[in-house]
Amino acid sequence: MVAPTVGVLALQGAFAAHAAIFERLGARAVEVRTPGELAAADALVIPGGESTTISMLLERSGLLEPVRDRLRGGLPVLGTCAGMILLASEVLDGRPDQHCFGVVDIGVRRNAYGTQVDSFEASIAVEGLGAPFPAVFIRAPAVEQVGPGVEVLAVADAGPVLCRSGAATAAAFHPELSGDDRLHARFLSEL
C-alpha cells in the first residue's frame, strides 16, 4: 500500500512537529501553503497557533475556499487547538472577521482558561486509547456547545477536549507536544 500523504497546514503555528510525527509513523507529510500543495494531500492537519492569524493567512494564500471544499468533500482532518477553533461551527471571543469551517458542530470559546493558567498539562482518558494521554494545553479553547452527531472522545475539567464528527477530529490540546504519538497513529490508521 502506498503511504498516505498528510498535508500539514503551514501558514503559522506548530506545524513542524506534526509533520515530523507523521513521517516517523511512515506517512508522507507535506507542508501546505498553496492550493496546489493541498491538492496532493489525502488528509489535513490544522495545527495550533493563532486562529485569527491562520484565518487571515488562509484568505491571503487563496486556501480558504479550497480547504473548505475539500473538508466538505470529507477530507480527513485533525485540528489541534487553533485548528479546533477553525473546524468549529461557532467561535466565541473570536474576531468578528475570523473564519471557521463548521465541520465539527461545536461552539468554542477562545482562550477560555484565563491568563494565570494559560498553559498546563493534564492526563486525560481518551475513548479507545487505553492508558491516559498526556495532553498539553496552551491558551486552549473550551468547548461550550456540542451538536448532535458529534462524538466526544475525551473530557477534562472544563468539558470536552477531543471531539470527532465523521472524518474530522478536533483537539483542544497539542498532541504533537507530549511525546505520545497514539493520536497521530490512530488518525493515520483510519485513512
Ligand code: GLN
Ligand atoms: N488561543 C489561540 C487561538 O485563539 C489558540 C492557542 C493554540 O493554538 N495553542 O487561536
